[in-house]
Amino acid sequence: AQRVTQPEKLLSVFKGAPVELKCNYSYSGSPELFWxxxxxxxxxxxxxxxxxxxxxxxxxxxxxxxxxxxxxxxxFAQEEDSAMYYCALMSGGSxxxxxxxxxxxxxxxx
Amino acid sequence: EPEVTQTPSHQVxxxxxxxxxRCVPISNHLYFYWYRQILGQKVEFLVSFYNNEISEKxxxxxxxxxxxxxxxxxxxxxxxSTKLEDSAMYFCASSRTDAPLHFGNGxxxxxx
Numbered sequence: 001a002q003r004v005t006q007p008e009k010l011l012s013v014f015k016g017a018p019v020e021l022k023c024n025y026s027y028s029g030s031p032e033l034f035w036x037x038x039x040x041x042x043x044x045x046x047x048x049x050x051x052x053x054x055x056x057x058x059x060x061x062x063x064x065x066x067x068x069x070x071x072x073x074x075x076f077a078q079e080e081d082s083a084m085y086y087c088a089l090m091s092g093g094s095x096x097x098x099x100x101x102x103x104x105x106x107x108x109x110x
Numbered sequence: 111e112p113e114v115t116q117t118p119s120h121q122v123x124x125x126x127x128x129x130x131x132r133c134v135p136i137s138n139h140l141y142f143y144w145y146r147q148i149l150g151q152k153v154e155f156l157v158s159f160y161n162n163e164i165s166e167k168x169x170x171x172x173x174x175x176x177x178x179x180x181x182x183x184x185x186x187x188x189x190x191s192t193k194l195e196d197s198a199m200y201f202c203a204s205s206r207t208d209a210p211l212h213f214g215n216g217x218x219x220x221x222x
Binding site: 034036042043044045046049086096097098099100101102103 | 113114141143145151152153154155158166201205207210211212213214215216
């Protein structure tokens with residue numbers, strides 16, 4: 001069975017500081033990993049997808065299969081990055097179901 | 111950009127009553143999902159729907175739950191006899207094939 005672990009429920013940093021939101025996964029197959037973001041009172045939005053290898057809003061995430069991790073990083077946090085961040089894993093097959101972690105609430109202080 | 115829309119945004123119901131949560135997925139999407147998030151907990155998968163049938167459901171999705179795509183545009187989640195523990199945020203999502211899933215704004219269900 002697949003599992004996604006986000007060990008930090010809350011993360012608080014100052015504006016301009018680097019930020020890293022941790023995500024570890026457990027899955028026997030070849031996973032596809034995502035980061036979703038939920039700003040206050042808004043819908044879940046896709047932030048990053050590991051196969052795209054993009055940088056969105058300054059965020060990057062690298063899939064490390066050896067460590068089964070997909071940590072989200074940004075070198076200089078901005079106040080508008082304050083949001084709930086969810087790591088998610090898509091299992092194989094034809095279903096495309098996402099398994100979410102519990103989420104990390106990031107607060108960027110001025 | 112097209113969006114998944116959900117109605118109502120907030121539904122209050124009494125225990126034992128039936129509720130129907132409505133979703134309009136993005137028009138060219140083929141896969142539809144319901145997720146829920148109990149306050150303070152993680153987003154949990156309920157059910158996926160493809161080609162007019164359920165393709166997968168979780169343990170949470172028991173006999174009191176059902177889904178329907180009645181008219182080719184709406185995708186509904188019915189809870190037959192609500193319980194207090196059904197209080198949660200319910201998210202609808204859709205996708206073309208694989209990700210990304212596009213989520214709606216959610217319906218907050220409060221069972222009293």
